Every structure is written in structure tokens, then in C-alpha cells.
Amino acid sequence: MTNQYLDPIAATEQPRENFIRHLMTAYPLRDPHLRYGLKKQLEQPGTVWQHPYLEGSQPYRAASSVSNLVSQGILHPEMESLFQPSQRSLYEHQEKAVETVIKDKQNIVVATGTGSGKTECFLIPMLDMLLKEEENLSLSGVRALILYPMNALVNDQVKRLRKLLCRQETVKIRFGFYTTRTETTPKNAEESLRRELQAYEGKELQELFTATEKKNSDLSTKDKLVEAAIAKITAIQAISREEIWEKPPHILVTNYSMLEHMLIRPKERQEVFAASQNTFKMLVVDEAHTYSGSTGSEVSMLLERLKVAVGVEKEQLRCIATSASLGDKSVDPQVLKFASDLFGEPFKQVIRGDRVTATERLGQSYSLPSELSNEEIFDYLSIIELPSQDDSLDIWQDTLSSIVPLERLADAKSKARGNIHKFLWYVLKQHPLIHRLINILNRQPQSWEQVVKSSELWGIELPVHLDGTIEEKYIEEAKPALAHLLQLGTLARENKDDLPLLPVRLHLLFRSLEGVYACVNPKCSGAESDPDYRDQTIKYGRLYLNEKKTCDDCNSPVLELGSCSQCGQAYIFTQIIKNKLKSLPRSNAALKDNPNIYTLTSGVLDSETEEEENGESEIESAAPKTLILQQRDGWIGLAVDKNFDSTTQVDGEFNLAWHRSKDAENLKGCYLPKCAACGIRPIRALAINRFVTYV
Numbered sequence: 001m002t003n004q005y006l007d008p009i010a011a012t013e014q015p016r017e018n019f020i021r022h023l024m025t026a027y028p029l030r031d032p033h034l035r036y037g038l039k040k041q042l043e044q045p046g047t048v049w050q051h052p053y054l055e056g057s058q059p060y061r062a063a064s065s066v067s068n069l070v071s072q073g074i075l076h077p078e079m080e081s082l083f084q085p086s087q088r089s090l091y092e093h094q095e096k097a098v099e100t101v102i103k104d105k106q107n108i109v110v111a112t113g114t115g116s117g118k119t120e121c122f123l124i125p126m127l128d129m130l131l132k133e134e135e136n137l138s139l140s141g142v143r144a145l146i147l148y149p150m151n152a153l154v155n156d157q158v159k160r161l162r163k164l165l166c167r168q169e170t171v172k173i174r175f176g177f178y179t180t181r182t183e184t185t186p187k188n189a190e191e192s193l194r195r196e197l198q199a200y201e202g203k204e205l206q207e208l209f210t211a212t213e214k215k216n217s218d219l220s221t222k223d224k225l226v227e228a229a230i231a232k233i234t235a236i237q238a239i240s241r242e243e244i245w246e247k248p249p250h251i252l253v254t255n256y257s258m259l260e261h262m263l264i265r266p267k268e269r270q271e272v273f274a275a276s277q278n279t280f281k282m283l284v285v286d287e288a289h290t291y292s293g294s295t296g297s298e299v300s301m302l303l304e305r306l307k308v309a310v311g312v313e314k315e316q317l318r319c320i321a322t323s324a325s326l327g328d329k330s331v332d333p334q335v336l337k338f339a340s341d342l343f344g345e346p347f348k349q350v351i352r353g354d355r356v357t358a359t360e361r362l363g364q365s366y367s368l369p370s371e372l373s374n375e376e377i378f379d380y381l382s383i384i385e386l387p388s389q390d391d392s393l394d395i396w397q398d399t400l401s402s403i404v405p406l407e408r409l410a411d412a413k414s415k416a417r418g419n420i421h422k423f424l425w426y427v428l429k430q431h432p433l434i435h436r437l438i439n440i441l442n443r444q445p446q447s448w449e450q451v452v453k454s455s456e457l458w459g460i461e462l463p464v465h466l467d468g469t470i471e472e473k474y475i476e477e478a479k480p481a482l483a484h485l486l487q488l489g490t491l492a493r494e495n496k497d498d499l500p501l502l503p504v505r506l507h508l509l510f511r512s513l514e515g516v517y518a519c520v521n522p523k524c525s526g527a528e529s530d531p532d533y534r535d536q537t538i539k540y541g542r543l544y545l546n547e548k549k550t551c552d553d554c555n556s557p558v559l560e561l562g563s564c565s566q567c568g569q570a571y572i573f574t575q576i577i578k579n580k581l582k583s584l585p586r587s588n589a590a591l592k593d594n595p596n597i598y599t600l601t602s603g604v605l606d607s608e609t610e611e612e613e614n615g616e617s618e619i620e621s622a623a624p625k626t627l628i629l630q631q632r633d634g635w636i637g638l639a640v641d642k643n644f645d646s647t648t649q650v651d652g653e654f655n656l657a658w659h660r661s662k663d664a665e666n667l668k669g670c671y672l673p674k675c676a677a678c679g680i681r682p683i684r685a686l687a688i689n690r691f692v693t694y695v
């Protein structure tokens with residue numbers, strides 16, 4: 001029968017293929033060997049994609065409630081009406097975040113998993129801090145700024161803040177969000193809010209009202225509900241830019257590019273930030289991990305400018321960053337360093353979520369009888385064919401008899417009353433293999449490959465080669481075994497709305513492409529050739545997806561690759577300063593009118609054949625000159641005023657075709673504004689693109 005279950009292997013293959021196809025279309029290459037080589041590179045794990053990550057989502061360990069924290073005098077009494085039901089337990093990490101920020105007055109990084117209530121980790125301390133201002137709150141001015149990387153996340157936050165702040169008995173705390181979507185005038189903003197609310201479900205709108213309000217007002221039709229919601233929202237939210245300028249709200253939510261914009265414009269700098277100079281005290285950066293790498297320093301400069309604009313000195317600000325939860329405690333020092341650099345403020349605490357162990361949640365696991373060995377369970381799981389969910393429990397019982405003791409199956413069957421999910425719950429909830437998987441995933445999200453190869457999971461040592469790698473044959477067995485185990489564990493649940501026995505999330509990680517680099521030696525041993533185009537000349541050597549100076553295979557120079565978005569002509573670039581080869585500046589703006597940049601090809605253009613080389617090409621552009629790469633003390637580049645001719649190359653040197661614009665003077669270089677092959681000259685974009693994406 002066909003497999004109707006979640007297949008973690010297939011689920012990750014499709015997005016990966018789509019991503020690679022997208023890159024190959026966005027950066028076309030006419031040279032078949034380059035195209036073939038690049039695709040092969042992109043298909044390697046760890047380049048632009050990583051093996052999927054498995055995150056176990058067992059419940060987090062619970063701690064005190066908001067009510068408890070109020071009675072301990074940690075939280076302001078009014079917090080009870082905002083966070084309802086206030087007796088519900090917070091997670092342990094939420095309580096720790098609250099205590100660290102409020103009691104210890106420290107900055108924190110919240111690095112907990114998906115669904116861990118990260119937002120509460122900063123909203124509780126933030127709202128508490130505001131309420132504790134008491135009468136001071138009537139003073140206008142921003143107290144806290146929440147920064148998101150993109151609009152989609154801002155919108156979620158706006159909904160959540162509205163719901164929370166609408167619960168205030170008398171309105172004390174107001175917020176505003178400032179993005180490209182924020183209308184300027186209150187009138188337009190109200191119209192836009194009306195359209196937004198009309199698209200909501202009635203239930204969602206009802207949540208904005210307290211029980212008393214629902215009893216005392218007429219919310220019987222959608223229109224009445226929308227109008228009442230507008231009245232409630234405009235009391236707690238500054239919905240237009242003009243209102244934000246006039247009376248900056250206590251909490252301001254925005255995204256990275258809007259903040260940059262606001263700090264440049266005198267209007268916002270004055271009316272929003274300078275007006276908050278005596279009030280500003282908290283900065284929250286959500287999804288801070290998105291600013292790793294080169295964007296990190298840009299964000300850090302932006303935050304520095306914000307601090308200047310609101311007039312806060314170092315260490316006067318309470319800072320909270322939230323981040324993805326990859327890695328475990330061992331990377332905390334790096335996480336803290338990253339946050340300290342980003343905010344320019346000291347960070348000492350990473351808050352991580354602690355999940356309940358398998359035993360705590362499910363009871364002690366049983367030991368397997370001697371006739372069910374770990375080896376046999378592993379072998380059987382890799383070939384098992386799961387019955388359909390509609391099949392009888394007898395069929396299921398029969399199928400599972402090779403991995404579960406018989407008396408457990410019989411017992412589960414009597415408790416399950418024909419329900420397959422219940423049956424699997426009782427069958428597996430104390431199975432040692434399930435417990436091992438839960439405890440492994442509880443530690444941290446882990447790559448699928450890592451879990452597949454885990455001898456701790458299978459309870460057996462997978463046979464290894466002499467070099468220590470596991471024999472491929474066993475990995476190929478372990479993959480379906482893990483997939484089947486996950487399928488069983490996600491189907492197993494005690495009651496319909498309960499968490500399954502194995503709540504897991506599969507994360508796909510893609511990385512941006514930060515340039516493609518090509519060895520200039522066509523005879524390089526690392527050169528790829530597309531078997532379908534054997535007759536076409538190979539022009540470049542090995543390709544690299546990270547910056548390189550010389551080739552690992554042949555020690556020839558490696559230059560950055562680019563291509564024409566119109567015709568796919570490949571180019572290589574270098575920057576030459578005092579004859580030395582330098583890498584290109586990171587920013588495209590620094591390429592324009594830069595006389596040190598040389599636009600090159602190895603051999604003739606991809607659209608020309610060798611015979612055409614000396615003939616007139618249809619595109620009128622200057623005939624390419626020659627750039628010679630020579631090895632001295634490292635590789636150097638010499639621009640020569642001599643028409644390019646590939647036949648004059650001296651051994652140990654590389655002659656490259658150097659393309660110049662028609663009006664080029666003397667021997668200066670340039671980033672070619674027009675493709676030499678097809679002549680396209682876009683007005684706003686570059687004619688030739690580097691292989692750089694920002695995912």
C-alpha cells in the first residue's frame with residue numbers, strides 16, 4: 001500500500017530542490033560546465049542548505065504563575081488582569097526571564113525553542129516595568145522599543161499586544177507600530193483599521209472585550225463588533241503616524257529598515273526619539289540571530305544611533321534579545337558575545353528552555369525481554385510497512401509484534417477500545433527506544449543525520465569504516481528506521497486534543513549564497529565537466545562557494561564569478577591594487593566607477609566560438625584587452641594594452657580576456673556597465689550579477 005504518513009526524508013527534499021532550482025534560474029550560466037559544476041556544489045550539504053533539524057517539542061517544565069509572582073511582590077498587581085488566566089503556570093524559563101530582568105536587573109538572551117512562549121519572556125518584564133511607573137505613565141514618550149527583522153512578525157506582535165492591552169481596566173499603557181503600512185493621518189488609519197478588522201473572524205474580535213464589556217454592550221452584529229473594536233483599539237494604540245509624533249506611545253514596535261529610516265528623518269528623530277529622552281529604558285530585538293554575519297555590524301551601528309537619539313548612556317538600558325535555539329549551553333559564551341556586540345551592552349544570561357524528561361511525562365520505561373534485541377528492533381523498524389490508520393488493531397498488533405513485547409500489545413489493545421492513536425500511545429509510551437529518542441531530542445534541536453547515526457538512540461554500535469565513518473549501508477537502514485519511529489510516535493496520542501507521544505518539528509535551514517569563486521585554470525584537476533557537452537571547451541577550474549584566493553587543487557588564482565542576468569554570460573572579477581589581486585568590495589555600490597575592478601573572462605565569450613574570435617561580434621563594444629596573471633610573491637595581475645589572444649599564453653601564466661566599455665581610457669578597470677555578450681545595460685541594477693543572495 002502507499003505510504004500515507006509524514007515522510008521526513010521526502011518532506012525536506014522538495015524544498016531543497018526548489019531552492020537550488022531558484023538559484024540556478026536567478027543566476028543563469030550559459031557555460032554548461034560552469035552550470036553543471038555550480039549545481040553539483042549547491043547540492044552538497046552544508047553549503048546553502050543543511051540537513052534538516054529535528055526539534056523535539058515535549059512540554060517545557062512548568063513553574064509559578066503570574067498570580068504567584070504578584071503575591072511574592074515580584075510583579076505589579078495589575079499584571080494579573082493582563083495575563084489571563086493568571087493562575088496558569090508559566091514555563092520555568094519564562095519565570096527565570098522575568099526574575100533575571102526584574103529582580104537581577106540583567107540583560108538576557110532568550111534562546112528557547114518554537115512554541116516556548118518567547119514573547120512572554122519580554123512582554124511580562126516590559127509591561128511590569130511600565131505599570132511600576134504608576135503616575136509617571138501619563139507622561140508621553142517611548143519607554144520600550146521592539147525591533148523585528150520583518151513586517152510579517154510585526155503584524156503578529158500587534159495582534160498580541162492589542163489583546164493584552166485591551167484587558168486594562170483603565171487604559172494606562174499604549175503602544176504604536178511604525179512600518180510602511182502605518183498611515184499618516186488618523187482618518188486614513190481608522191479606515192485601514194476598519195478594513196483589517198472586517199476581515200477578522202468574529203471570535204477573534206470578541207477576544208478584545210472583557211466579560212463585563214461583552215455583557216454591557218451590543219456586539220450582536222459584525223458591524224457593531226467592528227465599530228466597538230475600533231473604539232477599544234484606538235484607546236490603547238496610536239494607529240497613525242501623526243498620533244505617534246504628537247504623543248509617542250509607551251511601546252513602539254517597528255522593523256529594522258523602518259527604524260533606519262526613522263533615525264534619518266528629522267521629523268521622527270525629533271518628535272519620536274528626542275521626545276523620549278527622559279523615558280526610554282528598554283530595547284527588545286526579536287529573532288536576533290537573523291543579524292549574524294555582516295548585517296550584525298550594521299544593526300549594531302543602528303542601535304548605537306538609536307541610543308544616541310533617545311539619549312541613553314551605556315548600561316542604562318534594559319536589553320532583551322530573542323534568538324533561535326540551535327546549539328546547547330556549550331555555545332552560550334558565543335551567544336553572549338554576539339548579543340553584547342549587537343547591543344553594545346553587557347549580557348550575562350542566556351535563558352534556555354528545559355523540557356520534561358520522558359520518565360517525568362510518561363513514567364519509567366520498561367526493559368525489553370531477551371527475545372527482542374536492539375539489533376532486531378533496528379532491523380525490523382527499517383523495513384516495517386505500517387498498516388493504514390483504518391486497519392484493525394489486530395493488523396497493527398501483528399505488525400508491531402517484532403518491536404514491542406506481546407503482553408504490552410495485548411494490554412494496550414484492551415485499553416484502546418479500537419482507537420489506533422490510543423493503542424499506539426499505550427504500546428509505545430514506555431518503550432525504551434521512544435524514551436531514548438525523547439531524551440536525545442530534549443537536549444537541543446539536532447540535525448536529522450546526527451540522530452540517524454546515533455548509537456545512543458539505537459542501543460547498538462553501527463559498524464564503522466577504518467576512518468571512523470559509519471558504513472553507508474547502515475545509514476541507509478537507519479534513515480527509514482528513524483522515519484518509521486517518528487511516524488509511530490506522532491500518531492500515538494492518548495486523547496484527540498492531547499500532545500502526541502513524540503511532538504517533533506522538522507526545521508529546514510537554508511543559507512544565503514555569499515558569492516561563487518572560480519579557479520582560472522581550465523586544466524585544474526577540480527574542474528567539472530558536463531558529460532552532455534563534451535565537445536565544449538572547459539574554461540574554468542574548480543568552483544568554490546566561499547571566498548578563496550588560490551585553488552586547493554592546482555594553486556592557480558581563484559576569482560569571483562558573476563553572470564549576466566539576461567544571457568548567462570559568465571565573468572570573473574578581481575580588484576587590482578598595486579598589481580596585487582584583491583577581493584571585491586562587499587557592497588555593490590563600491591563597484592560602480594571603481595577603476596581597480598577588472599571584468600574578465602577566461603577565453604572568448606560563451607556565445608562565440610573559437611573561429612569567431614577574431615571576427616566582428618554583433619555587439620559593438622571595445623575588443624577585449626589582456627590581463628595577465630603571473631606568479632611572483634603570490635599572484636599578481638598586469639593589465640596590458642594588447643588585444644586578447646588566447647594563443648599567446650606563456651606556461652605558468654594565465655591570460656584573461658579583459659572587457660572594457662567602449663569609451664574606456666588608458667588601462668583603468670571598471671565593473672562593466674553593459675554585458676559584452678548581449679549588450680544589456682539595465683538602468684537601476686548591475687548588468688552582471690555576483691552570486692550573492694540574502695535569504
Ligand SMILES: [Zn+2]
Nearest residue numbers: 519524541551
Ligand atoms: Zn584549480
Ligand SMILES: [Zn+2]
Nearest residue numbers: 564567675678
Ligand atoms: Zn548578457
